[in-house]
Amino acid sequence: MIQVPVFTAEQVRIAEAPLLAAEQPLMARAAAALAEVVRGMFRDGQGDSGAPAGAPQPIATAHARHLLVLAGSGDNGGDALYAAAHLADEVDVDVLTVGVRVHETGLASALGAGARRVEIPAVREAAEDYDLILDGILGIGTTDLDLRGSAREAVEALLPAVRAGRSRVIAVDLPSGLHPDSGDSGAHVLPASVTVTFGAVKAGLVTGRGPELTGELVLADIGLGPELDGFVPVGEASVSRVVTG
Secondary structure, three states: OEEEEEEOHHHHHHHHHHHHHOOOOHHHHHHHHHHHHHHHHHHOOOOOOOOOOOOOOOOOOOOOOEEEEEEOOOHHHHHHHHHHHHHOOOOEEEEEEOOOOOOHHHHHHHHHOOOEEOOHHHHHHHOOOOOEEEEEOOOOOOOOOOOOHHHHHHHHHHHHHHHOOOOEEEEEOOOOOEOOOOOOEOOOOOOOOEEEEEOOEEHHHOOOOHHHHHOEEEEEEOOOHHHHOOOOOOEEEEEOEEEEO
16 A cells, blocks of 8 residues: 555645646646546556556457446546446447536537447446546535436446446446535445545545545546645555555
8 A cells, every 4th residue: 555645635636737827738647547447447457468568458358348337527427438448449438428417528528439328217227337436526626515307317327236246336526416525425436446536645535434435546647746745645555555547
């Protein structure tokens, strides 16, 4: 395990601001890191692919695995959609948009790469068939933790398979419905097997219900380090690894 500092959501937002203003590709970095973690989970138990050490590892059997992307209105939804674009030529990818809007260029990228857009009835029907679920519903800017509408319907449909261990969840930055600072949660949260958190570990991942809902914690280095150096961390956390997008 690797010890890393913990920051508040506001500290992370302030650190991101100058990089976004400079048009640094933070979302592209986050999506690439996220896609690599998804690949690793699909590879579990499939053995050596034969690729050179350090090279991107292909998934052993193309389209033998099924991924569902839950894409909300915000940047987490965009991260998930761009990750889907990286993965759609390697596995079967379904995309369910669950927000009042969608990251249009991310969606176009995912669909252009071969992902399939689905609606709630199809998700209900296939709920036990998804090997992995990418939870990109809510992000660190959300203060209302209660899921509504299609987001809530999707979580209710998927929870039985998740709880039974048939489907694994990868949370995008943090489990949707978990408060990024307090660790409080809403009533409908998909417990993650792995959480890929971007730039820094948020306080809510390691306090309150965070440890219960987060699963394995992976830190994606998207280049916030120099900007975060000016802040006093609010704690320390253990991550299983640090990946770079």
